[in-house]
Amino acid sequence: MVPISYYLILAAVLFSIGVLSFLLKRNVVTVFMSIELMLNAVNLTFVAFAHRWQAVSPQAVSGQIFVFFVMVVAAAEAAVGLAIIISIFRTRQTLNIDQINLMKN
């Protein structure tokens, strides 16, 4: 019997680490990976709350269906985002996020 709040605090830890690495990392692929880490942390809260809801009505699985859709969208987003990264690398020859500033000036 683990309190549900432990799961939620674990998700908060993972989300904060994801935010930190999104801000501090300088490689565009790693920045993209930290978005995946944040999505995973949010998925954990969805599953934990779905579990809590199942204590009330065992047939309720809507939270898990949310996670299913998040996974589908994350997979599509990863494919398109990595394609964009490849095409940026072809034109700029760099992965450093400080040098990818075409839209800034």
Place this chain on the structure above:
Amino acid sequence: MQLALFIIFAALAVAGALNFLLQRHPINSALSLVVVMLSLAVLYWSLGAEFLAAAQVIVYSGAVMVLFVFVVMLLNAGEEERTTGSRAAYFAGIPGAAAVFCLLSFVFLSESKTLGSSNLGGYLNDGTVNIVEISKILFTRLLLPFEVTSILILVAILGAVVLARKEPDPKVVTSSTDAAGVIVIKEKV
């Protein structure tokens, strides 16, 4: 028993995430993210979401992270350079992330009694499995969103192919008019 399982895999997930943050080489970060995702799959299973645990292993660790590792290897990404391009990230980001964490932890701990505790393996213990309930809802009430996601994936495949395709070298075309007024198009090869 379940608490021991939770502590082991939660520690593994946090260690993997910290390793992800601290490593400077992208391939090390990618592999530690795989550790995080696999330990999250175990936690999903302990919360009674068997289908999601399997999908996490297959979709995230199997497909998405393989794509990331493939791109890291394809682009031959080396160690990150330590550039301090954004001071705002350091001065606003670190306190901001800490504040988000503190706020979330405070809310979760203060509502701890209302949230209750988990039951190992979920609540469907009368011979039905989770995947039956999920597919029942997914193929009746949520059929339209389910089909729309297939279109989304199709569009994502097309977009990825179009974006990552190597563009053919545009032939430089120069046009001029000759003495008789006929437009001559020369192709530089």
